[in-house]
Structure formats: C-alpha cells, structure tokens
Amino acid sequence: xxxxxxxxxxxxxxxxxxxxxxxxxxxxxxxxxxxxxxxxxxxxxxxxxxxxxxxxxxxxxxxxxxxxxxxxxxxxxxxxxxxxxxxxxxxxxxxxxxxxxxxxxxxxxxxxxxxxxxxxxxxxxxxxxxxxxxxxxxxxxxxxxxxxxxxxxxxxxxxxxxxxxxxxxxxxxxxxxxxxxxxxxxxxxxxxxxxxxxxxxxxxxxxxxxxxxxxxxxxxxxxxxxxxxxxxxxxxxxxxxxxxxxxxxxxxxxxxxxxxxxxxxxxxxxxxxxxxxxxxxxxxxxxxxxxxxxxxxxxxxxxxxxxxxxxxxxxxxxxxxxxxxxxxxxxxxxxxxxxxxxxxxxxxxxxxxxxxxxxxxxxxxxxxxxxxxxxxxxxxxxxxxxxxxxxxxxxxxxxxxxxxxxxxxxxxxxxxxxxxxxxxxxxxxxxxxxxxxxxxxxxxxxxxxxxxxxxxxxxxxxxxxxxxxxxxxxxxxxxxxxxxxxxxxxxxxxxxxxxxxxxxxxxxxxxxxxxxxxxxxxxxxxxxxxxxxxxxxxxxxxxxxxxxxxxxxxxx
Amino acid sequence: xxxxxxxxxxxxxxxxxxxxxxxxxxxxxxxxxxxxxxxxxxxxxxxxxxxxxxxxxxxxxxxxxxxxxxxxxxxxxxxxxxxxxxxxxxxxxxxxxxxxx
Numbered sequence: 001x002x003x004x005x006x007x008x009x010x011x012x013x014x015x016x017x018x019x020x021x022x023x024x025x026x027x028x029x030x031x032x033x034x035x036x037x038x039x040x041x042x043x044x045x046x047x048x049x050x051x052x053x054x055x056x057x058x059x060x061x062x063x064x065x066x067x068x069x070x071x072x073x074x075x076x077x078x079x080x081x082x083x084x085x086x087x088x089x090x091x092x093x094x095x096x097x098x099x100x101x102x103x104x105x106x107x108x109x110x111x112x113x114x115x116x117x118x119x120x121x122x123x124x125x126x127x128x129x130x131x132x133x134x135x136x137x138x139x140x141x142x143x144x145x146x147x148x149x150x151x152x153x154x155x156x157x158x159x160x161x162x163x164x165x166x167x168x169x170x171x172x173x174x175x176x177x178x179x180x181x182x183x184x185x186x187x188x189x190x191x192x193x194x195x196x197x198x199x200x201x202x203x204x205x206x207x208x209x210x211x212x213x214x215x216x217x218x219x220x221x222x223x224x225x226x227x228x229x230x231x232x233x234x235x236x237x238x239x240x241x242x243x244x245x246x247x248x249x250x251x252x253x254x255x256x257x258x259x260x261x262x263x264x265x266x267x268x269x270x271x272x273x274x275x276x277x278x279x280x281x282x283x284x285x286x287x288x289x290x291x292x293x294x295x296x297x298x299x300x301x302x303x304x305x306x307x308x309x310x311x312x313x314x315x316x317x318x319x320x321x322x323x324x325x326x327x328x329x330x331x332x333x334x335x336x337x338x339x340x341x342x343x344x345x346x347x348x349x350x351x352x353x354x355x356x357x358x359x360x361x362x363x364x365x366x367x368x369x370x371x372x373x374x375x376x377x378x379x380x381x382x383x384x385x386x387x388x389x390x391x392x393x394x395x396x397x398x399x400x401x402x403x404x405x406x407x408x409x410x411x412x413x414x415x416x417x418x419x420x421x422x423x424x425x426x427x428x429x430x431x432x433x434x435x436x437x438x439x440x441x442x443x444x445x446x447x448x449x450x451x452x453x454x455x456x457x458x459x460x461x462x463x464x465x466x467x468x469x470x471x472x473x474x475x476x477x478x479x480x481x482x483x484x485x486x487x488x489x490x491x492x493x494x495x496x497x498x499x500x501x502x503x504x505x506x507x508x509x510x511x512x513x514x515x516x517x518x519x520x521x522x523x524x525x526x527x528x529x530x531x532x533x534x535x536x537x538x539x540x541x542x543x544x545x546x547x548x549x550x551x552x553x554x555x556x
Numbered sequence: 557x558x559x560x561x562x563x564x565x566x567x568x569x570x571x572x573x574x575x576x577x578x579x580x581x582x583x584x585x586x587x588x589x590x591x592x593x594x595x596x597x598x599x600x601x602x603x604x605x606x607x608x609x610x611x612x613x614x615x616x617x618x619x620x621x622x623x624x625x626x627x628x629x630x631x632x633x634x635x636x637x638x639x640x641x642x643x644x645x646x647x648x649x650x651x652x653x654x655x656x657x
Contacts, residue, residue, distance in 0.1 A: 027566060029608035047612055049635045050646055052568035080645055095645075097567035347641055418631060419639035422612075427634075429641045479629065 001062050001370065002147050002292040004112045011154070012109045015116055019043045020102035027099060040098075042122070043105070044115030048422050051095045055118040056108060060128035060146040060170070061089030061373040061380075065360035068371055070111040072356035078104050083356070085341060085349040087413055087464055088167070089127050089373040090118055094420055116154065121162045123153035123234075127169045129177045130374035133295055134336045134382035136328045140197055142172035142189050144289045145226060148281065152227050159234050163241035164249035166234070167206075170199075174493060179375060181205045181214040181495035182467055184251045185233060190220070197223045203233055203263065204255030207461035211497045212252040217264040223286065225271075228279035232270035236263065296368035296383055301333040304386025311390040318393050320442060321404040326389060335386050337367075339379040339396060340403040340411065344440045345433050348414040349377030351401075358399040366392050376413055378406070408445040409453055409518065410436040413464050417457025417474060418481075424457035426474025426481035427507075431455055434511045439518075448518055451532045452490070467491035469533045470517060471498045472510065483510040487517070487544055488536045501541055502549050513548060520547040559585035559618050559625060560597040561635070562610035570635045570647075571610060572625075573600060578610065581647050582636040583624040588615070 004012070019039070026036045040046075044055040056071070063071075071091055075083050078100045079093040086092055096104060108114055117124055126146040133141040149168055153159065159166070171178040172189040180186025186202035199221045205214030221229050237251045240258070255263050312319040325338040339359060341349050351359070363371045363381055366388045372380035379401075384392055396402040405411045412435065415421065417428030432455050439445055454468030458475070465471030471486035482504040489498030505513045518532075520543055525535045536544075559582065560573035571578040572585035579585065588594040594615060601613035617628040627633050638646015 026608075032608075033565075033605065033611045047563055047568055049631070050568075050570055050638060051563070099566050418634055419641050424631075427640060429639075433641065476630070481630065 001064060002059070002143075002289070009109075009112070012112070012114050012116075015043070015114065016102070016105045016109050019105060023098060023102050038120065041119040042117070043101075044118035045098070045101060046119065046422075048094065048416075048420050049418075050420065052098055052101070053420070054093045054096045054101060054104065054115060055086070056091050056093070056113060056115045057118050057125045058089050058091060058113075058373050059150050060126055060132070060143045061130050061375070062132075062143060063371040063373065064369050065364040065371065067111045067113055068356050068360040068363070070107060070113065072353040072360070074104055074107060075353040075356065082350050082352045084347075084416065085351065085373050085377050085379070087375050087377060087415075087462060088118075088125055089130070089375055090125055091373070092416075094416075119165075121164050121166075122160050123149075123156065123162075123166045123168065126150050126153070127167070127178055127183075127375060129171045129173060130372040130376075130378075130380045131177060131327065131336050131382060132172060132372075133293060134329050134334075135173055135177075136330045137175055138172045138330065139190050140172050141290075141293050141295075142170040142178075142187070144286065144293050145187065145189060145199075145223070146170045147289055147292070148226060148286070149230065152230070159238065162234070162238055163243045164246070164251075166237070166251070168230070176491075176493040176495075177374075179464075179467065179491035179495070181493075182207055182464070182491055183214065184237075185230060186214050187226075189223075192220050199223065199226065201229065201233075203267075204252040204260075205495070206250050206252040207464060207466045208250070209247060209459045209461075210250075210253065210256075211461065211466040212256060213495045213497060214252075215255060215260040217260065217267060224281045224283070225275055225279075226281060228274040228277065229267075229271055231279055232267045232274055235270050236266045240266075296370070298331045298334055298383065298385075301385040301387045304333050304389070307387045308389060315390075317397075317402075317404070318390060320446070321393055321402055322389065324404040324408065324446070325406040329383065331383075333386055335384055335389060337381040337384050337389070337392060338374070338406040339381065339401050340405055341378050341401070342405055342411050342436065343400055343403045344405075344410060345437045347429050348412050348432050351379070355399050355401060358395065359401070362392055362395050366395075376411065378411070404442060405445060407450045407452070408442075409439045409448055409451040410445060411452075412436060413452075413454040413468070415456050415458075415463035417455075417463075421457060421462075423460055424474070425459075425476040426457050426483070428455040428457035428463055428472070428474055431472060431474065431483065431507065431510055435514055438511050438515060447528070448522065449528065449531055451518070453514070454489075464491065465489070466497045467495065468498060469531075469536070470514060472514075475504070477504070481507050483507065483513075485510075485513060485517070485548075487541060488533065490533050499541055502545055516547050517544055520544050557618050557620070558588045558594055558597070558615050559627075560588075560601050560613070561585075561616055561632070562601060562604065562613040565608055565611055568611075572636075573597060573604075578604070582618070582627060585618070585625045587618065587620075587625060 202214035367381040456463035486498030
C-alpha cells in the first residue's frame with residue numbers, strides 16, 4: 001500500500017501542529033466559534049448531539065494492521081471503546097473531547113493517518129472498489145489513481161473553497177462496487193481497443209435531497225490526463241456552481257440545470273487549454289505510484305481446494321459463510337473475505353476496540369497485512385489463501401464477526417441517525433436492528449437472496465436510501481418518526497434512484513411493511529435467481545403498493 | 557415551558573443551565589415559564605457562548621414528568637439521555653439524582 005514520503009509526513013505533521021494550535025486558541029477563548037468552526041470542519045471535527053465527532057480518513061478504504069490497531073487504541077483511550085465505519089470508507093468516533101483531538105491527530109500521524117478534508121466544501125476522501133487489487137474481474141487496480149487524486153486534491157488552493165463538498169469514486173471493474181454513479185465525479189478505469197488504460201468519466205451524481213444519477217461525459221480519457229480533466233471539471237463547477245443556495249450547490253444541480261451536453265462542451269473546452277501540459281501525468285510518476293500498490297507475493301497454495309472441501313463437510317456454518325462472504329480472487333488459490341459488521345441486531349458499521357485489534361491480528365497473520373473498509377460499512381480482507389479460510393473464519397467466530405450475511409437483507413447500510421447526528425430527523429439504527437432481528441434466520445435470508453436495504457435518518461441520505469433496492473428514509477412528522485419507503489434503487493453499474501412507494505410508516509409499522517414487501521417479492525419472482533431488484537424492474541411498484549396499501553383503499 | 561441547553565466547549569458534552577451553572581443532566585434545569593424568563597435564559601446563553609464556555613446554545617421546550625424536567629422533542633430527549641441503542645452510554649448510563657422534595 002501507499003507509504004508516506006517525506007513530503008507527506010511533513011505535511012501531516014505540520015497540519016497537526018497547526019490545528020493543535022487552533023484548538024488551544026479556541027479553548028483559551030482567543031478565537032470564536034464562528035472563526036473556529038470552518039477550521040475544525042477542515043480537520044474532521046463535527047459537533048453532534050452528545051459530543052464532538054471526529055471523522056478520520058481511510059484513503060480509498062485501505063488500511064494496514066498497524067493503522068487499525070491505532071484506531072482501536074483511539075477508541076479505547078479517547079473514546080468509548082468503539083468506532084463507526086462509514087459509507088465513505090472512513091471511520092468516525094462519537095465521543096472525543098475537543099481538548100483530546102490534538103493528541104488523537106498526533107497518534108494518527110504516527111501511523112500515516114489524518115482527518116484532513118473529511119468535511120467542508122472541498123474534495124473529500126476519494127473512494128474505490130473495496131476489492132481493488134484482488135478482484136478477478138478487474139482491469140487494473142483503481143487505487144493508484146485514487147492516490148494520485150488524493151495528492152492532487154489535498155489542500156488544493158483552487159479547490160479548497162468549492163460551492164459545496166465534492167466526492168470522487170474510482171472503480172477498475174465493469175461490475176461497479178464503488179457506486180461511482182452516485183458521486184460528483186465517477187471514474188471507471190478501463191482499457192480501450194488498443195489496450196491502453198483510461199477512464200470513462202461520469203459527472204453529477206449524488207444523493208441528498210435531490211438524488212441524481214451521474215451522466216457520462218467522456219467514454220475514454222487517457223490515464224495520463226486524469227488530473228487535467230478533473231481540473232477542467234472542477235474549474236467549470238467552481239465557476240458556475242451555485243453559491244446562493246446550499247441545497248442547489250452540488251455539481252449535480254449544475255449538470256441538471258445546464259444540461260449534460262453544455263456541461264460536456266464547457267469541460268472539454270476548459271480541458272483543451274489544460275491537456276498535454278503540466279498536469280499531464282508522466283508515465284514514470286504513474287509507475288512510481290503503481291509500485292506502492294504492487295500486489296503481495298501470492299505464493300501458490302494449491303492445498304486450499306482440498307482444505308476448503310474438507311472444512312465445508314465439517315461445518316455447515318463455515319460453508320454458509322464461504323458461500324456468502326467469500327469472493328473469487330484473481331489468483332485461484334486465494335479469496336477476498338468480507339468481515340460483516342452487521343451481526344444480527346447489532347449497529348451497522350460499529351466495531352469495538354478489541355474487535356479491531358483482533359481483526360488487525362488476523363490481517364497480519366493471514367492477509368498480508370491488508371484491510372479495506374467497504375462503503376457498505378464492512379471490513380474486507382482482500383487477499384486470503386483459500387487454505388487459510390477456515391482459520392480466518394474460526395478467528396472471526398471468536399470475536400463475533402463471522403455473520404454470513406454479505407449482500408443479504410440484514411447487511412444493512414445505516415447512517416447514525418438521530419441517536420447521534422445533529423442533522424437527523426429520525427432514528428435509523430433501531431430500524432436497522434429490528435429488521436435485522438426480524439430476518440435473523442440465515443436460511444430465510446438466503447432464500448430471499450441479494451437484497452440491498454439502506455436506511456437514512458434524514459434527507460441528506462448518508463445511509464444511501466435512494467439507491468437501496470429497498471430504501472428507508474426517516475423523517476419527523478408531527479413530532480414523531482415516520483419512515484418513507486423507496487423501492488428499485490441501486491448503486492451498481494446500472495444505478496437507479498428508488499421510487500417512493502406510498503405513505504410512510506410509523507416506527508411500529510416499518511418492519512412489518514418491509515416484511516410485506518419481501519413476501520410480495522418472493523411471491524412474484526420468476527425463480528430464485530431473479531433478484532429483488534430485477535423483479536422490481538420487471539413488475540414495477542404496483543404489486544408492492546397493492547400489498548402495502550390495498551386494505552386502506554378498501555377501508556376508505 | 558422552556559430550558560436553556562448547549563454543548564460544553566471543551567468536550568462537547570450536552571449541558572443544561574441550572575442554578576447558576578451548567579449541569580450535565582436536564583432534570584433540574586432552570587425553567588422559563590414566561591417570555592421574560594425566556595429572555596433571561598437567552599441572554600445567559602449568549603453570554604456563556606461569548607465567554608467560550610459553551611457552543612450551540614438553544615432554548616428548548618420541556619415538560620415536567622415525575623417531578624423532573626423532560627424535553628418534549630425526541631431529538632432533545634435523546635440528547636438528554638444518550639443513544640437509544642446504547643443505554644450504557646450518555647447520561648442514561650449513570651443514575652439521575654431524584655429531585656429534592
């Protein structure tokens with residue numbers, strides 16, 4: 001993985017010193033909250049309902065065991081023994097004291113981590129496919145390009161005060177696991193007919209109160225022009241993006257209001273002035289960054305096939321976990337493992353300090369010291385020899401992280417909601433927990449098949465409800481929580497925004513409603529291979545509306 | 557019926573104005589029963605913010621339940637208690653003192 005060079009290390013240390021001074025001045029009353037707020041936000045410090053919250057960047061979701069151990073240490077020493085992995089592949093701590101933040105940032109810097117640009121109207125943490133570098137279907141590892149974007153966008157003087165926040169995601173496979181079409185810029189790394197690497201470029205995706213699917217503005221951008229083209233997009237946005245209305249300030253609104261043809265024309269015109277110049281990436285630089293992401297030396301471990309076969313016969317639960325949480329690796333003797341942070345009835349994305357320590361040990365022992373955070377709020381071991389899968393499974397069982405529910409209905413994305421968040425209008429975690437408990441039977445979940453359920457506690461959509469096969473949005477209505485259901489969203493290569501199915505449900509009704517929707521799907525699917533999303537796209541909302549609301553119409 | 561609430565600057569912990577200071581629980585917060593008292597609380601909040609003791613100062617609606625002050629809105633109830641999904645954390649984790657008779 002990427003290692004800080006001297007410049008990176010100096011830069012992060014300088015920022016820790018600068019922000020520590022700002023914190024001290026704030027605590028001493030030398031600067032006001034109005035002066036301090038933008039400074040703390042630039043360093044990932046929010047104020048939530050109960051306390052401050054610190055959001056720490058995990059660039060493109062990649063971590064090593066030393067870094068995860070440091071996160072465990074921070075959870076234990078400065079927080080309340082746990083952290084929350086987020087949909088932007090980051091981690092948040094819910095209870096740090098402002099006075100402790102300088103020490104936390106110094107600890108983070110010692111393992112090449114920071115909280116810079118995890119908030120504010122700047123280019124945020126660049127996210128990537130969590131199976132990057134391991135996936136069998138990948139054209140090339142997208143992370144070197146995410147790292148190039150990270151270096152370019154860090155305290156970029158021109159793009160530090162954008163109209164609004166700006167999110168970039170990169171995938172290196174046709175199968176989009178990074179939800180690139182829900183980002184301000186989505187980059188699909190691919191090869192052209194000549195075998196050269198480049199990107200399909202999508203612009204203007206986003207969720208929030210106005211969900212939009214990104215539009216493709218270029219089918220193939222040569223890899224060397226990554227920065228010149230992104231600069232062109234950011235310049236057009238910085239110039240024309242609205243600053244008069246926060247709710248209309250994202251690039252998606254600019255793309256929508258201007259029209260994709262005109263935006264494309266403007267970006268291409270800007271790019272003509274930038275391409276083949278100083279922002280063109282030298283081949284040597286691309287290679288140098290690529291070298292940091294060289295895959296581990298995956299020695300041949302052909303005994304894995306027999307080992308897995310035997311272990312499957314011995315243990316049904318291992319076999320189920322293998323089917324659900326283990327995916328094919330580009331090397332036939334290896335696999336990529338999803339560590340579910342969605343135990344039945346647990347808080348999606350939360351991990352305790354001791355779980356983090358134990359996962360770090362597993363990664364070090366069995367996974368070449370590599371870990372990922374997925375945007376679906378799970379942890380990933382990208383390279384595990386199949387021969388070691390049973391040992392990894394056994395170690396995960398010991399720490400309660402062997403739930404075999406990846407991509408099933410209980411693998412729920414959920415924002416923190418009103419239990420923590422100052423912006424939330426309703427709770428989301430308790431809804432996730434109740435649904436998870438209702439569908440606790442793994443047999444039932446597997447019968448239902450792939451089903452992406454996503455919950456947000458307000459219209460800002462941090463829980464990605466718009467792109468859930470089933471989405472739930474919590475709002476406050478007449479002083480109580482009300483949950484609106486959307487169906488038909490997805491965040492893959494066929495991204496779509498879900499449609500509101502009808503009136504909302506109370507907190508007492510919502511789990512029954514979800515069960516009704518699932519039962520309706522089971523009753524109408526053509527065969528067990530027809531996923532929920534495919535069935536919904538075939539039949540539309542009518543059967544689901546009928547199941548949910550028909551009784552009301554008759555009664556009325 | 558309203559009380560004054562904020563978050564403490566140094567650690568962000570939710571606090572309520574009570575008996576001339578900032579209490580970590582809402583139960584005994586000073587209640588404003590009329591506009592004059594509300595204005596007084598607002599002035600206290602503004603001064604405390606200006607004095608860098610607290611941030612995010614707000615006046616919130618409350619009711620009296622079993623002799624103790626309780627916020628009306630769910631958001632404020634959760635601030636006053638802690639996360640509903642982690643009853644081992646926040647104010648609810650330690651027993652609240654009963655109101656003196």
